[in-house]
Amino acid sequence: MERRKLGGVSISRLGLGTMTWGRDTDENEAAQQLQEFVEAGGNLVDTAAVYGDGDAERVLGGFIGTLVKRDDLFLATKAGISFKEGVRQINNSRNEMISDLDRSLSRLNVDYVDLWQVHTWDKNTPLEETLSALDYATTSGKARYVSVCNFNGWQLARSATLQNPIFGKAAITCAQNEYSLLNRKSEEEVIPATSALNLGFIAWSPLGRGVLTGKYRDGVPSDSRGASPHFANFVEPYLTPRAKKIVEAVCIAADGLGYSPLEVALSWVRDAPGVTSALIGARTGAQLRGILTVEQITLPDQVRLALNEVSAN
Numbered sequence: 001m002e003r004r005k006l007g008g009v010s011i012s013r014l015g016l017g018t019m020t021w022g023r024d025t026d027e028n029e030a031a032q033q034l035q036e037f038v039e040a041g042g043n044l045v046d047t048a049a050v051y052g053d054g055d056a057e058r059v060l061g062g063f064i065g066t067l068v069k070r071d072d073l074f075l076a077t078k079a080g081i082s083f084k085e086g087v088r089q090i091n092n093s094r095n096e097m098i099s100d101l102d103r104s105l106s107r108l109n110v111d112y113v114d115l116w117q118v119h120t121w122d123k124n125t126p127l128e129e130t131l132s133a134l135d136y137a138t139t140s141g142k143a144r145y146v147s148v149c150n151f152n153g154w155q156l157a158r159s160a161t162l163q164n165p166i167f168g169k170a171a172i173t174c175a176q177n178e179y180s181l182l183n184r185k186s187e188e189e190v191i192p193a194t195s196a197l198n199l200g201f202i203a204w205s206p207l208g209r210g211v212l213t214g215k216y217r218d219g220v221p222s223d224s225r226g227a228s229p230h231f232a233n234f235v236e237p238y239l240t241p242r243a244k245k246i247v248e249a250v251c252i253a254a255d256g257l258g259y260s261p262l263e264v265a266l267s268w269v270r271d272a273p274g275v276t277s278a279l280i281g282a283r284t285g286a287q288l289r290g291i292l293t294v295e296q297i298t299l300p301d302q303v304r305l306a307l308n309e310v311s312a313n
Contacts, residue, residue, distance in 0.1 A: 153189025
């Protein structure tokens with residue numbers, strides 16, 4: 001698998017997401033995914049403290065050092081979001097962030113993570129306080145690189161400015177935001193900011209929360225995330241007339257090229273200007289094998305242009 005530069009290291013241009021691990025993806029399927037991903041040359045594995053209330057990290061941690069070598073992974077996790085008594089809470093205080101990091105390291109069974117990320121913006125915590133936790137993480141050796149997720153343009157730029165390494169701060173390495181043919185909002189501010197600041201950009205949900213695979217064209221399949229009690233509300237916003245038009249365009253392009261809709265949609269994101277890596281999530285090992293075929297595909301310029309136009313508004 002091709003790798004791209006992120007700071008001073010190289011990461012695979014496809015990353016393995018683990019949001020469903022320990023919940024909709026059992027340990028056997030997760031093990032198969034991880035092994036096949038690493039064997040295909042992938043190294044970026046992305047998780048979060050909140051995924052499955054820690055279960056995703058626990059499952060992944062059980063494989064590190066046994067199923068795969070620690071040095072074969074570029075391990076990324078996130079902190080700042082939790083579910084307490086069923087209510088989603090955001091807390092980027094220094095205390096909560098560092099506590100999240102220590103719990104993540106314990107669940108992952110590692111001494112450090114390669115990339116530690118602020119999961120989302122917290123309007124109730126001073127940014128300087130949140131960023132001080134990133135400094136602690138790097139100086140303590142618990143994280144090699146740090147970054148932010150789901151920040152808008154000014155939030156990212158402010159964070160990167162405050163974290164100037166000239167002043168001994170832990171530099172922001174990249175941004176992670178949603179980006180797909182169904183959601184191109186990152187093109188407005190975030191990707192221009194990462195390009196101007198020489199940061200990486202990691203795209204999450206490049207398949208439009210699964211909708212761009214075409215599986216929802218005729219309704220919601222019973223075995224899909226859209227039918228899952230955990231993810232139905234996550235998928236529903238993209239089951240719209242606008243989304244349907246874009247999905248149809250992707251399917252037409254796929255038919256013409258002899259590819260699957262998944263391959264077309266994912267390669268569009270992976271090779272979009274400014275993208276360092278695109279995170280892929282699969283429920284089963286078989287699904288992941290199908291996704292990894294995209295490594296052999298490059299979209300013709302005219303197809304990319306047509307998809308740009310149909311998804312522009």
